[in-house]
Amino acid sequence: MEKILQVKDLELSFHTFGGEVKAIRGVNFDLYKGETLAIVGESGSGKSVTTKSIMRLLPEATSEFKSGEILFGGRDLTKLSDKAMQKIRGKDISMIFQDPMTSLNPTMPVGRQITEPILKHQKVSKDEAKKVAIDLLRLVGMPKPELRMKQYPHQFSGGQRQRIVIAIALACNPQILIADEPTTALDVTIQAQILELMKDLQKKIDTSIIFITHDLGVVANVADRVAVMYGGKIVEIGTVDEIFYNPQHPYTWGLLSSMPSMDAEDAKLYAIPGTPPDLLDPPKGDAFALRSEYAMKIDMEQPPPFFKVSDTHMAATWLLHPDAPEVEPPVMVIERMKKFPGSRYYEGGAN
C-alpha cells in the first residue's frame, strides 16, 4: 500500500515558565492511502499535539521541533515556510475539531465559511464555489442546502454543525483528514450518524483519516489500524483486531480493562492506578512503569524499544523481550485473546 504520510522520530517540546515540557518523545508512524488510523490515549499523552504538529498549528513562539521529520509528498513539513504550509493546510491536509461551536465563526453565514477554502485554494469564481458548497452540504446530508447556506451557526444543532465542519474540511478533497475527537461533544445517536457519514465519505473520495479519540468503542467502529499513545510516545501500534484481541502493552491492557463491557458482571472495574507522568521531567525508563503491576527492574532504567509481534503489530514493552518472564494479562484481556488466532490463549475453532 502507498504511504501517504510518514512521521519519523518526531520530538517536540514546549517552553513554559516551569521548564521544557517534552510533549512528544520520539513518535514514528506511517499513514497509508485510504486507511483510518486511530490514535488513542488519555489527556496529555500527546495525541493532539502530534496531529497539530503535522498541521503546524502549534504556536511557534513556545513550541520547538527537537528532531525528526514529517514527510508528505516528498517534503518535510517541519521545515516548510509558513507560506508553503498555508497552501497545504485546508487543501491537502484538513482538520475537524472537537467542538463544532468554537470551530465555526458565529458571525459568518455557513455558506461563506464553506466557500472560503475553495476560493483560497482553487482558481474558481464565486458562483462556482457556491455550487460546490451546496453540493458539499448535500453530500454531508443537510436538507435544503440552498437555504441553509445563508444561515448562521447558531441556527444549527450540534450534529448539523459538525456536518458543516466536515463539509468545510472536505471542500478541497484533502488527501488526509485529521479528526480530533470529532464526536466527543455529541450524543450517541448523533455520534453514530456522524461516524457513518465519515466512513461513507471516505469510501467516496478515498481520503486517509487520522482519528483521535479516547473512546475505544468509537475506535473499534472506525479504525483500520490503532496507535496507542502514552507519555508522549506510541507504546503499541497494530491493526484494530490486533490491538483489541491481542494487546501486548500493559497500558493497552489497562485501557481495555477499565471499560465495562455490556455483559460484564458486577465485578469491580479495573482502574489504572496513579496519574500520567509529568513530561517536564519524564521518567527515564518506561513511562508507564510506575503505574504498572507488570513493571520490571529494567523498566525503571531503560525505555523499551519496539518489539515486533507481527508484520503489522509492534509494542514497546520489555515484556516482549526474549529474556522476560512470562506474565499473565488481566482476566478481561485473556477473554479477548481467546478470540484471536495467533495469541497464546487462542481457543482454536471456537467461532
Place this chain on the structure above:
Amino acid sequence: MAEKLLEIHNLKQHFNVGKANEVKAVDGISFDIYKGETLGLVGESGCGKSTTGRSIIRLYDATDGKVLYEGESVHGKKSKKELKKFNRKMQMIFQDPYASLNQRMKVMDIIAEGIDIHGLAKNSTERKKMVYDLLETVGLNKEHANRYPHEFSGGQRQRLGIARALAVDPDFIIADEPISALDVSIQAQVVNLLKELQEEKGLTYLFIAHDLSMVKYISDRIGVMYFGKLVELASADELYENPLHPYTQSLLSAIPLPDPNYERNRIRKAYDPAVHNYTETDDVKMREITPNHFVQCSDKEFAELQERMATKQ
C-alpha cells in the same frame, strides 16, 4: 421490594410558561427511588434528564407534580429550618469538576462549607478533622486541604466534589454526569469510589448520564427519557436484554462497543416517533408489561408488548 425513599408523581418542569417559547423540559414523569439503590437516568442532551435531577433537589421550583422524600413534599413553602433539613439529606455532584468548585476558595473551605452552614462541627479542630477524614474517604490526603482547585487534576477535582457532597452526611446523592468530563482510566476510579461509598454508607444514588455502558454497570434500575417524558423503566439487565420501547432500542443500537467484530455487524436502528401512530383518543402512559418493567405505550401497544413478552418466555 425495598422501602421507597423518594416518590416522584407527575413531575412537570416548564420554562417560560405562557410565552411563545415555552419549553416543556420535563413533562409529567413519575417514578420511585428505593432506599440503597442506584437509579440511572439516560437520554440524549435536551431530553430533560438533568432538569429532572435539579427539580428533585429543588434547584428549580417544579411547575406541577409532587416530589416526596420519605413521604414529605420537597417543594412548596418551607421554613428555613425545614429547608436546611432537606438540604442535608440530598446532595448533588456536578458534571464539570472545573466549573463546580470555587477557584478562589481553599479545598478546606469548599468541603467545610456544608459543615459550617449546618453547624456540624463544634470547633475548628473538629472541623479540620472532619475535612481530613472526608479527603481520606475519597482517596486524597490531608495535605490537599490547603490547596486551591486549580492545583488538582480532573479526576481529583471530581473526588473533591464527592467529598463536598458527603460532608453533610446525606442519604441521597444526585450525580449529574459525574464522569463525562474524565478520561477513561480515571472514570473507572471515580465509579469504583462511588460504588464503595454506597456500600459503606448505604447511600442512594440518582445517576444521570449518557454513557450507557457505564450506566448499566453502576445502576440497579434504569429510566430512559425522551423529550421530557420517561419512556421506559426497568432493571438494568432487563432493559438491556429486552428493550421494549423503540426509542430505547434505537439508543442501545447506537452505542459503539470496544469490540471490532461486534462493531462490524452492529446495525443501527433509527427512532421515528411517528411509528406509534398515536391518535388523540389514545391513552398514552407508563404501563407495567412484565413485573417492574414499565413502558410508555397506548392500550393497543400494551396488548402487543404483553403478547411479545409472553411468547418470549
